[in-house]
Amino acid sequence: MSLQSHLARVRGLGSAKAGTAHWWSQRLTAIALVPLLVWFVASLIGMAGADYYTMRAWVGSPVVAGLLILLIVATFYHAYLGLQVIIEDYVHREACKIGSLLLVKAACLVLAMTGVLSVLSILFKG
């Protein structure tokens, strides 16, 4: 006898009905990153050797700040989805796998937040 209900016993055992979500998010972020990265690398080339004030003036424009934030979010989302697959492929011990997945997710979140907040602080402080 178990205190668990029949529903609780079967819940989570079947398909999660989200089989394509990971694949789809990875492709969408990939497509978004193509123009964002072309723009970003071209801007970096144009700013080779730029000083502090030039760089801040560049980041401080609303269009650039917006695109940078989109770039950061798409990059870290895409990076997490990719690293997740790598970990799931090579790390088979359950505790290690969950641990490294959470660690990578946390690292991506912290880095993405740092990047976005840096852009916003430059934007609002001018």
Added chain:
Amino acid sequence: MQGENRPLSPHLQVYRPQLTSSLSILHRITGAALAVGTLLLVYWLAAAASGTEAFESAQGFFGSFFGQLLLFGWSIALFYHLCNGIRHLFWDAGLGFELPEVYRSGWAVVIATGVLTLLTWIIGYIVYWSA
């Protein structure tokens, strides 16, 4: 889990590396490298947000030999992952699966990576010297 000793597939040691398999694993390797490389981007932005001094030292680091080497490696990885990623998107759309096409697009990715990386650095240095 009795995992540990189960055989791995494919048996990497009996295969001769081919363009297709090498480019495939390179996509994963450059992806992981780029994930680490995001540290450079965040460092640069955070330094700019922190003030003149932090930004100067960041620029000093990126301008040093080691910094330039890191950025060069980052640019190769980025252009490779970008070009090969577009190749993957074509496959996702169901295009280019015939073996000759797979090899053609593979070489195209290799050449595009080289050309884009060289162009980036040549133009970058021209901009830098003329600034």
